[in-house]
Amino acid sequence: MQLSMWTYEGPPHIGAMRVATAMRGLHYVLHAPQGDTYADLLFTMIERAPTRPPVSYTSFQARDLGGDTAELFKDAVRVAYARFRPEAMLVGASCTAELLQDDPGGLARTLGLPVPVVGVELPAYQKKENWGAAETFYRLVRGFAAARVPPPGTVRARNAVPSCNILGPTALGFRHRDDLAEIRRLLARLGIEVRVVAPLGARPGDLARLGEADFNVVLYPEIAETAAGWLQRAFGQPCTKTVPIGVGATRDFIAEVAGLAGITDIASDIDEQCRLSWYARSVDSTYLTGKRVFIFADATHAIAAARVAADELGFRIVGLGTYSREQARAVREAAARHGVEALITDDYLEVEAAITAVQPELVLGTQMERHIAKRLGLACAVISAPAHVQDFPARTAPQMGFEGANVLFDAWVHPLMMGLEEHLLAMFRDDFEFGAAAAPSHLGAAVAAPVPAAPAWHEAATRELSKIPFFVRTKARRNAELYAIERGVGEVTVETLYEAKAHYAR
Amino acid sequence: MSPDGVAGCIEAPSPVAPARGQREVFCGLTGIVWLHRKMQDAFFLVVGSRTCAHLIQSAAGVMIFAEPRFATAIMDERDLAGLADAHDELDRVVAALLARRPQIRLLFLVGSCPSEVIKLDLSRAAQRLSRTHAPDVRVLAYSGSGIETTFTQGEDACLAAMVPGLAREDAQDALLVVGALPDIVEAQFARLFEALDIGPVRFLPPRASRELPGVGPGTRMLLAQPFLAETARLLQARGAMRIAAPFPFGAQGTSAWLRAAAASFGVADARVDAVIGPAHARAVAALARHREALSGKRIFFFPDSQLEIPLARFVARELGMIPVEIGTPYVHRAHMEPELALLPPDARVVEAGDVEAQLDRVRAARPDLTVCGLGLANPLEAEGLATKWSIELLFSPVHGYEQAADLAGLFARALARRAMLRV
Ligand code: SF4
Ligand code: SF4
Numbered sequence: 001m002q003l004s005m006w007t008y009e010g011p012p013h014i015g016a017m018r019v020a021t022a023m024r025g026l027h028y029v030l031h032a033p034q035g036d037t038y039a040d041l042l043f044t045m046i047e048r049a050p051t052r053p054p055v056s057y058t059s060f061q062a063r064d065l066g067g068d069t070a071e072l073f074k075d076a077v078r079v080a081y082a083r084f085r086p087e088a089m090l091v092g093a094s095c096t097a098e099l100l101q102d103d104p105g106g107l108a109r110t111l112g113l114p115v116p117v118v119g120v121e122l123p124a125y126q127k128k129e130n131w132g133a134a135e136t137f138y139r140l141v142r143g144f145a146a147a148r149v150p151p152p153g154t155v156r157a158r159n160a161v162p163s164c165n166i167l168g169p170t171a172l173g174f175r176h177r178d179d180l181a182e183i184r185r186l187l188a189r190l191g192i193e194v195r196v197v198a199p200l201g202a203r204p205g206d207l208a209r210l211g212e213a214d215f216n217v218v219l220y221p222e223i224a225e226t227a228a229g230w231l232q233r234a235f236g237q238p239c240t241k242t243v244p245i246g247v248g249a250t251r252d253f254i255a256e257v258a259g260l261a262g263i264t265d266i267a268s269d270i271d272e273q274c275r276l277s278w279y280a281r282s283v284d285s286t287y288l289t290g291k292r293v294f295i296f297a298d299a300t301h302a303i304a305a306a307r308v309a310a311d312e313l314g315f316r317i318v319g320l321g322t323y324s325r326e327q328a329r330a331v332r333e334a335a336a337r338h339g340v341e342a343l344i345t346d347d348y349l350e351v352e353a354a355i356t357a358v359q360p361e362l363v364l365g366t367q368m369e370r371h372i373a374k375r376l377g378l379a380c381a382v383i384s385a386p387a388h389v390q391d392f393p394a395r396t397a398p399q400m401g402f403e404g405a406n407v408l409f410d411a412w413v414h415p416l417m418m419g420l421e422e423h424l425l426a427m428f429r430d431d432f433e434f435g436a437a438a439a440p441s442h443l444g445a446a447v448a449a450p451v452p453a454a455p456a457w458h459e460a461a462t463r464e465l466s467k468i469p470f471f472v473r474t475k476a477r478r479n480a481e482l483y484a485i486e487r488g489v490g491e492v493t494v495e496t497l498y499e500a501k502a503h504y505a506r
Numbered sequence: 507m508s509p510d511g512v513a514g515c516i517e518a519p520s521p522v523a524p525a526r527g528q529r530e531v532f533c534g535l536t537g538i539v540w541l542h543r544k545m546q547d548a549f550f551l552v553v554g555s556r557t558c559a560h561l562i563q564s565a566a567g568v569m570i571f572a573e574p575r576f577a578t579a580i581m582d583e584r585d586l587a588g589l590a591d592a593h594d595e596l597d598r599v600v601a602a603l604l605a606r607r608p609q610i611r612l613l614f615l616v617g618s619c620p621s622e623v624i625k626l627d628l629s630r631a632a633q634r635l636s637r638t639h640a641p642d643v644r645v646l647a648y649s650g651s652g653i654e655t656t657f658t659q660g661e662d663a664c665l666a667a668m669v670p671g672l673a674r675e676d677a678q679d680a681l682l683v684v685g686a687l688p689d690i691v692e693a694q695f696a697r698l699f700e701a702l703d704i705g706p707v708r709f710l711p712p713r714a715s716r717e718l719p720g721v722g723p724g725t726r727m728l729l730a731q732p733f734l735a736e737t738a739r740l741l742q743a744r745g746a747m748r749i750a751a752p753f754p755f756g757a758q759g760t761s762a763w764l765r766a767a768a769a770s771f772g773v774a775d776a777r778v779d780a781v782i783g784p785a786h787a788r789a790v791a792a793l794a795r796h797r798e799a800l801s802g803k804r805i806f807f808f809p810d811s812q813l814e815i816p817l818a819r820f821v822a823r824e825l826g827m828i829p830v831e832i833g834t835p836y837v838h839r840a841h842m843e844p845e846l847a848l849l850p851p852d853a854r855v856v857e858a859g860d861v862e863a864q865l866d867r868v869r870a871a872r873p874d875l876t877v878c879g880l881g882l883a884n885p886l887e888a889e890g891l892a893t894k895w896s897i898e899l900l901f902s903p904v905h906g907y908e909q910a911a912d913l914a915g916l917f918a919r920a921l922a923r924r925a926m927l928r929v
Contacts, residue, residue, distance in 0.1 A: 001553075001595035002580045003603060005573070010560040033619045035533025035652025038561045040881030050888030052881065059529040062622070062653040079527070083862060095555035096619035096653070099586070124555055125583045467690040494697070498785075498908050502792040505911045 006348045006368055008323035008386055012122035012132025013094045014039055015223075019136045021053040021171035022199040025087035026140075029077045031069075031097035031104050034059035046389050047172050056080040058097070070102045077108050081115070088116045088204035090140070095124035116204065118143040128346075130222040130298065130324060133170055137199055138226040144207035149234045156214075156236045162261035163193040163213045167228055167239075168220035169200035174301070174385040176200060178398035179219060183244065186401050187217070189270060190254065192261050211235040215260040219243065219400070221300055222324060245304035247276050247312055247405045274402040276409045280313055291416065294319035294360035296343065296351050296369050297384030299327030301399070303334040305364050305383050308408055310338055318358045319343060321351065348372075362416060367391070379415035454481045458493045465497065479504050520855070521837045527860025530881060531810055531835055532565060533652030534660025535616060539566045540900055541664055542575040544686045547611040547714050550576040551603065552650070553596065553628060554618030565897070575610075577603065581620060592626055593634075600635055600645075610643055612715035614664060617649035644715065646671070656835040656858070658733040658811050658900065661686055665710055668718065669740040672710075675720030679771060681707045682719055682746060684738065685731030688903040689713065695730075695754075695906060698764060701781045704771045710737075721746050728767050730754060730905060732845070733812035735838045752844045754905045755813075755913060756820035757789035762844070785907040792911035793824055796918045801826030803921065806868050808878035809833035809858035810896040817877070817899070817913075819848045825914055829853050830871045833864060875920060894920045 013030060020028035021043055030036070037057050043049040058076040060069050077091060091104040105119015120139045122132045166183060169176035180200060187194055195213040196206045210216075216231055216239040218224045228239040238260055244253035251271070258266055279285060293315040295305050299322045309315040320335045321343025322328065328344045335342035343354050352372045355363060363373040363380040367388045373380035382391050383399070397411075398404040457465070461480075468476050476497065483500035484492050535558055538550045552558050559578035566574075579599045585592040596615075604610060613635070615628045628647035635645040648667035650660040665684065681704055683695060692709055699707045708719030723745035729738060732753050742748060751766030752759050761782055768778045805827045807814040814834040821827040829850065835858040846855070856864075861882075868876055868891065876886055876893045883893040894917055904913040 001582065001585050001592070001599050003577055003599045004556075004559050004580050005577045006563050007556060007559045007578075007580075009556075011556040013557075014560065033533065033652035034529040034531055034656065035535065035561060035619070036557060037528070037530045037881060038532055038536075038564055040530070041879070042564060044882070044884040045880050048884055050884060052885045057528050057530075060653065062651075065623070065653065075526075076528070079862075095557045096623055099620060099623045123583075124557070125581060125586060128556065464690070464693060467693055469690075498788065501908060502788045502911065505792045505795070505915070 004347070008346050008348070008366060008368065009129035010039075010042075011095055011124050012127045012129060012135070013092060013124065014042070015129040015132025015134070016090065016092055016120055016122060016136040017043075017053055017055055018129075018133050018170040018172050019140065019199045019223075020055060020090055021049070022169065023140075023202050023204070025203045025205075026054060026090055027080055027084045027086035027088075028053075028055045028090040028092070029073075029080050029104070029108070030055055030057050030092060030094055031073050031076075031100070031102060032057045032059070032094035033061070033096050036094050036096075042172055046387075047392050048389070049171070053171070054084065054086070056084075060097070065100075069097075069100050070107055073097075073102055073104060074107050074111060077111060077113070077117075081113050086115060088118065088144075089113065090118050090120065090136070092120045092122060092136075093124075098124050116143065131326060133223045134226045137167075137170075137223060138230060140204070141198070141207050141210060141227040142230055144204055145210050145231070145234070148208060148211050150211075154236070158262065159193075159212075159214055161193050162191065162263060163195050164215050164217050164257070164261070165196045165198065165210055165213045166194055166217045166219060167198055168218055168224035169197065170220075170223060171200070172385070173200075173220065173223075174383075174387050174391065175397060175399050176220070178396045179400040179404065181396060182398040182401035182403050183217065183219065186244075186250075186254070186270075187257070189267065190258065190261070190263060192257060192263070211237065213237065215239060215257075217257065222298055222327065243300050243304055244400045245301070245404060246308035246408065247271075247274055247402065249304060249307060250274075250401055250405065271402050274405060276312060276402075276405040279406075279409050285314075285413075288413065288416070289314045291315045291362055292318045292358070292360045293362045293364060294355050294358060294369075295383075296321045296323075296355075296363075296365040298322060299324040299331050301384035302331055304399075306334055306338055308405070309364070309412075312405070313409070313412065315362070318360050319354055321345065321354070362412065364412065381411045381415055453485070455484045455489065456491050458491050461492050461494045461497050464494050476501070521834075522854065522856045527862060529656075529858055530808075530861040530879060531858060532657040532879070533561065533619075534650030534655030534657065534663055535562055535618065535652075536565045536657050536897075537650060537660030537664060538562055538576045538616065541661060541686055541711065544688075545612065545711050545713065545715060546575075547609060547716075548575065548614065549603070549607060549610040549612070550614045550616055551600065552576070552578040552616045552618055553621045553626065554578055554581065554616075555620045556580050558618045558620075575607075586620075586624060589624070589626060592624075593631055596631055597635065597638070600639075604639060604643060613639075613643055613645045614667070615645060615647040616660075616664075617647065617651055619651045619653050622649060622651045622653060644671070656812075658731070658813070659835075661731070662734045662736050665734060665737040666740050668710065669721070669737060669744065672718055672744070673720040675722040675725055677706065677720075677722075678724035679705075680720075680722075680725045681705060681767065681771070682710060682721060682725050682727040682741070683707060684710045684727050684729050684734055684741065686711055687730055687905060691903050691905045691909065694908055698781065698785070699767070702764070702768050702771070702773050702778065704767060704773065726767075726770055728763065729841065731813075732816050732838075732841060735841065738841065750840075750844055752819065752848060753816040755816045756824045756910050757786050757793065757907060758824055759816060759820055760789070760905070760907050760910070761786050782907075789907040789910040790824075793914055796911060796914035797825050799918045799921060800914065802828065803874035804828045804830050804871070805917070806830045806871060806873035806876045807832045807834070808861075808864060808868075808876065808882065808896070809835045809856070810877075810879050811900060812836065813896070813899055814877070815842055815845045815849070815855065818853065819845050820913070821917060822850055822853070823848060824910075825917070827875075827917075830873045831856055831864075831867060833858060875917060877917075892920050892924050 091108040108117045242253040244250040317338040322331045323346040332342040480500040632645040632647035646667045648663040725746040727746045752762045754760040754763040818829040818832045
């Protein structure tokens, strides 16, 4: 048993939902109690999906447990097939149904549906969301591509136009939509054809074609590594190891894919979009030198952020960690390179303690670290899932490729003091309006102006006011005072407070 | 018609029984999101899976302004392998938690689907842990599992768990208001009861566990929420008498609720009129603007919080809206009778059932406003239907006179925004 206040990752079936929701023509039937339908809101609210995830839940209840939950599951699959007519179905169990041992995969196969059915078993009491996504993606890839695996020893012929698949982007992924657009653009400039992108936007039939490309681009190893490993073994398809986040990594990525594609002449202006290198060298950026930064994210984003922070912005890394235990080793190695000890944990309180202890100037993390930073009054930028609604911006804001690097520059530097501003603060530090507590001017908080000649408050009214939620209290006070002045009432009473409320509601 | 306009139709609509199919509703664990704000020295420890932890943080919208007063003891394989070990593990986790949070006076062990399915007896664990940590901490258990409870039933189960431990109240004529209310609303009601000379008045749940009310044969209880079936049953078993009333939503609902209490305590009509008259009139005036915007609009409720019937009554009678369908997870006939009597006689009340069938019906009906859960709101908006998410009705102060216009505003804003946008 593990005591947990907040979790970085959901259970593994959430990972399966992210894969199913990313794809087209696939429907997922989940053996789960009604409460597990909360997962829909992750997609419809956080990512603002305009459609429900393609998921049906059996929503069994206590009274079904004595009876036949297996029959209930089969009904749900039948009904979901009839209603949604998917090209393929995915079936599985959430944590509670796992305990019932109904075997969703086996049951669904007995139904003789006219479409392929893939069962995934995701051990909910051992594994978490990213593992669930990786396993589900792997099972789907294998399920659809296995029939086309060539006999062992077959030598791969290169395609006339070099081609690849892009693996990893899912629904609810941190900037996956935008990263994908950016990497597609980069590959197009290199003259590499993209055959299949999966899971995002892929149909089940597309997965069957995965073996045709020359190699695979793995954008998010947490999700796509397992499938890419199988494709490598089954089809002899190599895959990329570099995650193109930051200028240096993007250049490495270009070199890696060029090698895999057999391309030798790379356009000299391939990096024409890149502004980060110049911005980082411009004089205003000198103030960024040695800013102390704490990084905590999924392994991929944590490692990439550390490189960008240290090599491309000149920050000093004072903490580096991840909640992805599966990739702990790579993060430990990266931490060693940056001279810190890696923090490997999924306990948010431990992360908070670590941040409090080092008091960094900038925190790069998930939405959890954003809260920690807010509470400690530290600057922060979100660089990884789990993320909240504002981390799914309307504009295109990739993390990957040269444009992604530009976005990182803006997103990480903005929360800090601007260069000249910092110098002015230092110069006028004795002026009472400045001082150490001054916030960056562009992040200033508005304060409601007090009412001139405000009337006195009756004691009961003051008490009442204190019960009003803090975020509307100032407004309530102001309205009551204005109302009292307007009516020539000398003292604000509880009645005045509510008269004013009713008055301004009109 | 009475002066507040609540007497009326006698023909109550009769609810349609639930249909099989996928239910789309939160489980009772969700109640923790508002209960932990109310009882400030209480802590809620869910004994469940990672799913349960994820549900609560997703439903709460992850508002971490302070270290939360809830957590999940996430079970792993070893806990499933042997119940003895699971109990040991629970003891260890509770000890660690109490060491970290010494302010906790009341600890709830909250059961989940996995803990129910493996038959982990949390009541037994609660008794054991109460003995271990007495006298500083009391430990109670209830289930918020999705196989037994929906959404607001979690509050019912939580309050019900407190009833056996309530002290015996010997006073005659004590009033017990049942259901978690925001402090500001509680204070407003307390003042009104005082002005009516009804009392002593106590609230369940209280703000702090040491303020737990007593209960006895002289207690009369007034339910502030429509989803408290089990709590009411247990309080009645302890001798409390339930005052039947509509629920205090809207000016009329609040007046009817207060009048029912006043009648039970024999308060003279003139006095009642004098006390509630101004507040009622103020609420009616504040509602006028919203009534203008909402009158004649058709509204559809998805089954979610059990607030649907009282809310439909409010929007129909006080805002002139037309309820097309009133879905609700469950209809408690006895508690709902005064509400059902006030609904338009042709209103269609449907107990929770197949969400796909409900979606078909809402698409066919094309109401002006749909009240639904967070999972459905954006998809319905994308189909061109205006929505109001129901969870806000639990998180914001909506009871009583002074909040009547705020409640109406929640419905009106959804429509006003659509009218404004030109994109
Ligand atoms: S439905 Fe059950 S398993 Fe799911 S979150 Fe609720 S209590 Fe946990
Ligand atoms: S404070 Fe921000 S990140 Fe946190 S829950 Fe609210 S909106 Fe999301």
